[in-house]
Amino acid sequence: MSQPPPPPPNQPPPGGFGAPQPPPPGGFGAPQPPQGPGYGYPQAPQPPQAPPPAPPQGPPPQPPQGPGYGYPQAPPPPQPAQGPGYGYPQAPQPPQPAPPGQPGYGYPGQQPQQPYGYPQPQTYPMQPQVPQGGGRKVSPQLLIIVASVVAIALIVGGGIWYASSSGKDDNSKDTSAGPGNPSGGSDGDEDKGGDTGTSGGAKEKAPGDPSAEVLFQVPAPEVKDKNQIDSVVGSWLTDSVYAKAGVNKIVGYDPDSGSAKWTLPLAGQTCAGSPEITEDGVAAVVTEAAKRNSKGDHQSCTQVTAFEASTGKKLWTKSVDISGSKVAFGEITISGSTVAVGGGYSGGAAFDARSGKVLWQPKVGSCEDVGYAGGDQLVAVRKCGDYGDEKYQVQLLDPKTGSVKWTYKVPAGIDNAKVISTKPVVFGVDAGEITASGVTDVFSLDGSGKLRTKITLADGKYEHDCGVGKVHDCKGITVGNDKLYVPTKEHDGTAQYSQTNEIISFSLATGKTTGDKIDAGDGYTIFPMRMDGGNVIAYKDGPYDKGAQVVSVNGASLKASELLETPSSETVLKAISGMVPESAELLYTDGRLFMGKELVSKPYSADEKEYTALGFGAK
Template identity: 45%
Template structure:
């Protein structure tokens, strides 16, 4: 299979900024832990050369074109819907009246002089001021009530709540009717956990990416140096070790139903002085047996006759898709046979990467170096044919896929976020038509979700479910106002309207909520603890936003210090069936003393069982 077709000709490029190597993002504000840098996969970023990339998605009610245009690759180019945007709705959509912090309307100044020239008495001024305040309050209340219904406004709503999650407008879904409460994770009889095992840090000669961890019914699986290792859930002993030709340099967050996962790894070992090898090999690992089922590589794109280099990999159905600045490729999950590979086209397009899971979505960059633009394409996972596409606004250099179905994308428009989060706005897109449903502005000073700027599927703390987008607020002062009393909330946006729903989840004083994953219609979240307590794992009802404690870690000093050594921005958190795993995403150069000298570990496990 060759590279998918270029974008439809009736969607002209939108001139944008250049595509040079990105400025390293600032570390986001921490949650009380020492912050750690977020390295790449072990090799330097290269200035992307425009190249071909496949469109890729999943076969969801493919739109039938009225007069299909034949692409040079043998399948029809997706039809342009009547009135479909070549350019997205303007960012100048009428905004809501801005109120001072706290939501109180300001009153108009009261004139001190009557129309006839006489100075008003102090008592009369007070009476007039009170009347004006009442009128304004009533007026603002009516405006908010009317705006909640959407009225005749046909444009998507841009909305952002306050840091307490009470601002913005009520979403179209209203309350929690029929939302949430169906999660599989239930509170055990005893929620107090104990530490089950610790895994020591591997010795590395340089900073090494070890992203990737999974849980099966028998094992906790973690990437290591030149290997993937499975550990017994109850003992932490090694069940199996899969040696590889080189370092793991990418791992899918999605797995198959029978516990198979896609990874990227290097063809040879890293050696001094550069400790760098290109990330070219794609493979499928059986997490039950520890076997490498197949491995493959492809040529093409800007790599020419050399092996294409990839920076991330994902899985959707029976397709493994890998992307990077050399372009994108896809493989049959059963045997590793290539479905398509990077290939040049006359639109200078290439796929940066893919979002997987329920669907397959490509983030494609097109156009000449000085005026590149970004397309979001929902793909047929078998052929790579675009089923629909949405053109991102001018000023978007990269985009990240938060969810493929429903389709939600995050981007930093015009580098306006300013906090290293990689997010200024979320885009709710109809994956069947490519039309924008809502643009949700996520003020960097208010919201805590994060995406790695040059990665397509590397967002954390943003969850999609129940027709809603769930994000945490940044930390703010708690109710006591004392030092160290920071807290936050998780709020939700309606994906159809972009408006906040009224319910929110409160972390409570001294705790901070970090959303981890959806559990049916509910959320699994980690509560980062204060200095003198252990962390908690809670289930949050996706409708009422009420929480249920599933696990609470010990408060003993030695245990809580180990838990606190894992910074939120540099760790992976997994919870399943009463077991909680925390692991690092990278390891720095270590001394001969290893973990006992540094007080840090590759992974730690907690459990409520036994």
């Protein structure tokens, strides 16, 4: 396997953040002597040197809060058939009067959440036991799962749920929207119904040889305090640049060599990055207002900056001022030429992507926008009512004006809504005490905002992740071909000690499973990354002696084509293990895979190599 190139001239010395780092002796990705475990990670097993001993005498111990990604589990029991529940299609309800006025942020009795990226108490994983007898050793992926989620906030919610209504709302609003397609989408491109295609429009082609080489690695910035967590959220990919947020900056790298092409200094650390880039190449971030002090104190996330992703040219930096105070935001998205920000305590705002002109901003009232999801359309999640008795809505907006095209009222008792797709509009909610993981119920809406069906994801059967308190931060779940694609939890494979899973699909029209099943293969786990026309682009995590893969699965035939496979050397697998798929920023296009972290902390051991980004390429 070829080696990554040395640092270009005039770059920081080896180990400095923002430039590719030369590999350790032997080359990154080449077999290395065993190294100490990474931050919070148990020791990865080494290849057996002697004849295999007896099978293990018991199951490996489980982490305190349930198994993480990649942990072996017993297959879940069959789920009983469920009849229509709350949220199932109902007759439209008459418009409801506006709820009573809601006190502003900071009103006595309110309990604001911690700012984005606030350090969480660190916990260290239990050491899973390695089999002591004969047979295959447990993979490193199974041994590092708990460390990949060292800080998980559990938010418990409850309430009684009732059937919801949808209807027109002609009011203009002070909101923004959220996730979606990697591209910015088109202004005002309203969805007229479900997408029923199953295989057309795919752009990614299988290479002659999917075996990938390491293109480059971006070393993590130094973190001295064990309690310090720095934010490096945000990554973007164009034809000529892979851009990745660092501490107080964004660096644009040559996607093939990793040489730094430009650096954009920022006021502070990034709080959020747009998943999308406009058609003319503009991306955007929310940053802290100033650099953190020597104690690592977080600053308020009040600065919104737009820049050209290919050149690093800053176009503008803006903030929103209400009653003399700057508004903090936690999410950012792009739809068409509109940059929309939300996720704060005072509502959302929007700007023109190129000029920075304010299109709308928070208004005082009984309702406020929680956040937005962008891409092909702009969708807002809005809440109304007094603290503790909020009612949520999902709305389709005109990206240029913020005017509401339609409103869907989320069932009473639900205190969250997470947008999975903006065209068609599909959102999910967390039920009861099942929080901080994903969604348990998914709502499929038609082009006019009426409920098509509700999909229930049986507890303990499926695996995906949605950011706590986020509107457009769901990973491992995607929509295409008028279907919802979601991976199952891991279960026993056919070989001894092996684990595997599948992606199954639900109809967005009926709410029932379609019968489609995408198998990971024995020893592999799979989850969807995004759609490529009618094909599902999926990431496969391999066993301890195999590289990770990116595959394209035909939506009609379910035939999988391998697009890329990372090297299987110990050092590469160890580096990848720190990029847990459900929390990492994964970007794949045209034979290249980029993996990036969102948060960095002090390594568990001084000699441990940590990276904020890895690049792989297949020819």
